Amino acid sequence: MAEATQIEFPAVEEVRLRRLAMPLEEPIRSGIHAIDSIHLFTAEVSAGGSTGLGYAFSFRPNEIAAVAALGADLAKVVMEGRRGVRAHWQAMWDHLNFIGHEGAGVMAMAAIDTALWDLLAREAGLPLYRLLGAAEPGVDVYGAGGWISWPVERVVEEARSFAAAGYRAYKMRVGSRDWRGDAERVRTVREALDPGFGLMVDVNQAWSVDVAMRFGQALEEVGLIWIEEPTDAQDHAGQARLARRLHTPIAAGETLWGRRGFTELLAAGGVDVVQLDLMRCGGITPFMAIVPLVEATRAPVTSHLFTPISAHLLAACARPYMAEHLPSWFDPFFAQPPRIVDGTLLPTEEPGIGLELAASARERWEVRS
Ligand SMILES: [Mg+2]
DSSP states (O other): OOOGGGOOOOOOOEEEEEEEEEEEEEEEEOSSOEEEEEEEEEEEEEETTEEEEEEEEESSHHHHHHHHHHHHHHHHHHHHSOOOHHHHHHHHHHHTTTTOSSSHHHHHHHHHHHHHHHHHHHHHTSBHHHHTTOSSOOEEEEEEOOOTTSOHHHHHHHHHHHHHTTOSEEEEEOOOSOHHHHHHHHHHHHHHSOTTSEEEEEOTTOSOHHHHHHHHHHTGGGOOSOEEOOSOTTOHHHHHHHHHHOSSOEEEOTTOOHHHHHHHHHHTTOOSEEEEEHHHHTSHHHHHHHHHHHHTTTOOEEEESOHHHHHHHHHTSSSBOOEEEOHHHHGGGBSSOOEEETTEEEOOSSSBOOOOBOHHHHHHHBOOO
């Protein structure tokens, strides 16, 4: 079997970029977003007879067009020289220096970096998680949804359908202007579910620290798995205050950019559960560099979306915790849904990440301009 150290990274021969736009059947609302469509930017990097695939997403067409425009420049950067994956990553990062290391440029480089790792694993003949040093993959998976624009009966119905499919827990949205009403909805959902099935909530940054504190205190006895992004993602001090005062764990991290975002979070006292978003981290290269920083604080590491790729990345973490799956947003774009068996998210066993764009998705949703 190939050793990771013996793999020679081939010169990149082609980088193909696409945009896809999938309308949602009905618009939904979270604490800060109104969402009617999912926009995907994909990068396919070819070399040595293999092609790797990575992606980033947004909710607005102009945002994903900006990602694609910057991605076209970054594609030229990785075409320029024969480098290893990390050197390609650094070259892209350096290229973005002028425009900055947050936002569209970082999202574009994340998709290309993911494609490069997929390509490397395919060339090595190994599933990505094995290339990253993992032995026993598998992490509990929870279903996400529960939009604040839905009546609570519908949230209950969705939670029950995830429970029936074997998922370990369910995440519903809160973060409306009426925190007491949100707390009531959470109690209603909790009471409708089997006690052994977990429940967490996502505020999507909608509340002040004081409102989040009152909500958290009111629900301490409910035993939520976590309260996610209770307040402004940049307010590390406020999140740390909530994490210290509440027994219910506080989760955050999905809206932080690059390694610096996490060093700042951890320096301010951190949170109880740290969530890494692959595209905001800037790709697999920084994701796997941020993980040990978090693990050193003993906080559990989890991921934000990117379920099929997270299956590999979480498998390579020392203490992975609860992977997220939001089936309706992403599964329709890909040939295979994520591998979920008895509530456990598993990586694919074929070489690479095992991700392939569905032909039907390209036919229906590819944006050609
Ligand atoms: Mg979230």
